[in-house]
Amino acid sequence: MSEIRVRFAPSPTGVLHLGGARTALFNWLWARHTGGKFLLRIEDTDRQRSTDESTRAIMDALKWLGLDWDEEPVFQSTRIDAHKEALEKLIAQHRVYKCYCTPEERKAMREQAQAEKRTFIYDGRCDGKSDDSSKPFVWRFRMPKEGETVVNDLVQGIVRTPNEELEDLVIARSDGSPLYNFVVVIDDAAMGVTHVIRGKDHLTNTPKQVQLYQALGLKVPEFGHLPLILGLSKRLRSAGIESYKEQGYTPEAVNNYIARLGWSHGDQEQFSSAQLVELFDLKDVNRAEGALNLEKMEWLNQQHLQDKAPEVLASLAAPFLMKIGFDIKEDDPQLIRACATVQKRARTLVDLAERVRFYFVPDESLAYEAKSVKKHLTEEARSRLDKVRQMLQDVSDWSEASLHDSVQAFCEENELKLKHIAQPSRVALTGSQTGPGLFEIMDTLGKVSTLARLGRAVEGV
Numbered sequence: 001m002s003e004i005r006v007r008f009a010p011s012p013t014g015v016l017h018l019g020g021a022r023t024a025l026f027n028w029l030w031a032r033h034t035g036g037k038f039l040l041r042i043e044d045t046d047r048q049r050s051t052d053e054s055t056r057a058i059m060d061a062l063k064w065l066g067l068d069w070d071e072e073p074v075f076q077s078t079r080i081d082a083h084k085e086a087l088e089k090l091i092a093q094h095r096v097y098k099c100y101c102t103p104e105e106r107k108a109m110r111e112q113a114q115a116e117k118r119t120f121i122y123d124g125r126c127d128g129k130s131d132d133s134s135k136p137f138v139w140r141f142r143m144p145k146e147g148e149t150v151v152n153d154l155v156q157g158i159v160r161t162p163n164e165e166l167e168d169l170v171i172a173r174s175d176g177s178p179l180y181n182f183v184v185v186i187d188d189a190a191m192g193v194t195h196v197i198r199g200k201d202h203l204t205n206t207p208k209q210v211q212l213y214q215a216l217g218l219k220v221p222e223f224g225h226l227p228l229i230l231g232l233s234k235r236l237r238s239a240g241i242e243s244y245k246e247q248g249y250t251p252e253a254v255n256n257y258i259a260r261l262g263w264s265h266g267d268q269e270q271f272s273s274a275q276l277v278e279l280f281d282l283k284d285v286n287r288a289e290g291a292l293n294l295e296k297m298e299w300l301n302q303q304h305l306q307d308k309a310p311e312v313l314a315s316l317a318a319p320f321l322m323k324i325g326f327d328i329k330e331d332d333p334q335l336i337r338a339c340a341t342v343q344k345r346a347r348t349l350v351d352l353a354e355r356v357r358f359y360f361v362p363d364e365s366l367a368y369e370a371k372s373v374k375k376h377l378t379e380e381a382r383s384r385l386d387k388v389r390q391m392l393q394d395v396s397d398w399s400e401a402s403l404h405d406s407v408q409a410f411c412e413e414n415e416l417k418l419k420h421i422a423q424p425s426r427v428a429l430t431g432s433q434t435g436p437g438l439f440e441i442m443d444t445l446g447k448v449s450t451l452a453r454l455g456r457a458v459e460g461v
């Protein structure tokens with residue numbers, strides 16, 4: 001097979017939401033899996049709605065996801081000459097005609113079709129009319145009236161459309177400015193795109209585009225239309241990928257989650273990006289629609305966080321700690337240890353930062369949760385903590401294992417159970433009754449802070 005060339009062709013009129021990211025990811029995976037090229041085309045011909053800000057946001061989101069593109073991005077607005085040339089060609093070949101119908105006339109035709117309970121298809125009434133330079137017009141491409149257009153879609157299977165259902169297509173306005181179905185064909189052909197992979201919402205455009213390829217004498221690419229994503233509400237459509245970054249998702253988890261919206265590999269749920277590249281095949285894309293489930297995405301994020309080395313986790317968590325006011329370096333050894341103690345439970349990096357923050361607040365300003373204090377820092381508990389604190393003062397090997405042994409021995413001597421000590425100590429050290437294991441906490445906090453916080457608890461917080 002010759003080199004596979006695919007493209008992602010966003011219109012820069014908004015953010016890159018999960019649906020757009022899924023289209024980009026599937027194209028990228030197919031290119032990387034086959035050793036082909038992943039191209040980026042910014043469809044910015046709608047000058048009113050396109051913005052540079054949106055272009056930048058889309059590119060940043062693709063970069064964050066690791067969906068790097070090959071070759072220079074193509075801006076559709078720079079290709080106007082090629083679009084005009086293609087139109088000239090179709091005019092010269094008499095494949096297009098001027099349609100002078102006014103919006104009111106088109107409305108009347110639509111209403112009549114409705115009244116007769118048939119789907120409205122423009123009836124070609126302007127075809128063959130003589131030129132009238134006094135009237136505005138659009139260019140219509142004449143579709144064949146007989147036979148059918150067959151698309152062998154790599155995902156949806158064979159899709160046959162009777163040509164009588166194909167309306168003579170408006171491809172350009174009177175000033176020659178061309179419309180989507182026309183330019184997409186010209187640009188895909190010019191970029192040598194071999195596989196058009198996009199959302200199923202474009203499936204009905206495909207037979208029209210196939211007719212245009214043929215009229216222009218261009219090679220028709222392969223098509224693969226991805227199943228729709230259910231539950232992609234208006235709110236979720238306006239949430240760009242950067243909002244998931246801010247919520248503390250990792251790019252691997254987002255890629256993993258959106259890959260599973262329409263693609264599967266047995267019942268495996270978790271994939272690294274490298275595994276996705278290795279395993280992805282267009283033929284395994286399902287026809288069935290996938291439904292969004294953000295809880296599942298969060299669960300996957302947790303799985304990916306668990307697999308990270310604590311050093312990596314710390315470097316990911318540091319910016320989130322900075323955001324909540326801690327001046328901390330990503331290679332801070334205490335941060336690395338702290339991350340390791342909460343790694344199993346953190347669902348997002350925001351959550352992780354919240355879970356480790358108690359380690360980094362100054363001892364004197366640690367906040368205590370009222371209900372934990374009430375329940376666990378009773379007078380009796382505080383007098384026990386006082387003894388624990390005195391005992392710990394003499395511990396010189398401040399490590400998890402030795403702290404465990406010392407506290408164990410202390411309990412035996414004082415005829416106490418570990419549980420009499422564990423929860424009050426945890427509250428004293430963290431401010432709350434939930435958190436990592438007690439000896440991990442002590443070890444990570446260090447001797448000075450551990451003693452200071454026990455002291456605060458003893459005195460009454």
Ligand code: GLU
Pocket residue numbers: 009010011043184197198202
């Ligand atoms: N700009 C179009 C869109 O965002 C591209 C469609 C296509 O891939 O052909 O829907």
Ligand code: ZN
Pocket residue numbers: 098099100101124125126
């Ligand atoms: Zn007309």
